[in-house]
Amino acid sequence: MNKNGELYNKIPILRAEKKWSQKDLANQVGVTRQTIASIEANRYNPSLILAYEIAFAFEKEIYEVFEYKFTN
Amino acid sequence: MNKNGELYNKIPILRAEKKWSQKDLANQVGVTRQTIASIEANRYNPSLILAYEIAFAFEKEIYEVFEYKFTN
DNA sequence: ACTTACTGTAATATATTTTTAACATTTTGT
DNA sequence: ACAAAATGTTAAAAATATATTACAGTAAGT
Numbered sequence: 595m596n597k598n599g600e601l602y603n604k605i606p607i608l609r610a611e612k613k614w615s616q617k618d619l620a621n622q623v624g625v626t627r628q629t630i631a632s633i634e635a636n637r638y639n640p641s642l643i644l645a646y647e648i649a650f651a652f653e654k655e656i657y658e659v660f661e662y663k664f665t666n
Numbered sequence: 667m668n669k670n671g672e673l674y675n676k677i678p679i680l681r682a683e684k685k686w687s688q689k690d691l692a693n694q695v696g697v698t699r700q701t702i703a704s705i706e707a708n709r710y711n712p713s714l715i716l717a718y719e720i721a722f723a724f725e726k727e728i729y730e731v732f733e734y735k736f737t738n
Numbered sequence: 739a740c741t742t743a744c745t746g747t748a749a750t751a752t753a754t755t756t757t758t759a760a761c762a763t764t765t766t767g768t
Numbered sequence: 769a770c771a772a773a774a775t776g777t778t779a780a781a782a783a784t785a786t787a788t789t790a791c792a793g794t795a796a797g798t
Contacts, residue, residue, distance in 0.1 A: 596696025624668020646734040662718040
């Protein structure tokens with residue numbers, strides 16, 4: 595796959611608003627705490643379904659949680 | 667990962683509007699034709715970045731290309 | 739009818755995400 | 769100051785996405 599941009603996310607901010615730990619969010623969406631930590635730190639590119647589950651947990655749309663900035 | 671829903675997509679419709687083959691779209695987003703075919707057929711769950719690249723190719727937002735229907 | 743392009747799908751290989759387990763550091767509550 | 773919870777990070781294994789190759793079937797153009 596040919597990336598043309600960089601992925602950013604607002605998960606830490608949204609978690610803070612809800613006062614959720616990484617583990618709280620992880621439990622809600624059915625992944626491990628490390629998966630959430632890795633996504634927050636941009637260590638990897640989540641699946642679309644996981645992105646939807648995270649957005650749903652925050653009662654947001656994907657574009658309110660993730661941003662993809664094209665560089666090319 | 668714990669799926670709570672099903673992923674649907676409008677890629678075939680959007681391709682038809684643009685008169686693009688699977689290969690045309692694949693080339694634009696930098697994947698193979700089989701990757702596009704598999705996503706169209708819901709054989710798998712693309713990465714968020716690939717979803718953004720596909721939406722961008724169609725000049726659409728992700729929610730205009732993909733829909734995630736919660737079942738739980 | 740023929741050729742070429744397009745699509746469906748499968749097998750195997752490779753890359754990446756996700757899990758699990760672990761340990762160190764930082765933050766929070768008392 | 770102490771204990772408990774939260775976070776950062778890493779390594780190895782497991783699961784899943786993506787690439788590559790291949791072949792068959794369908795649609796489209798001439």
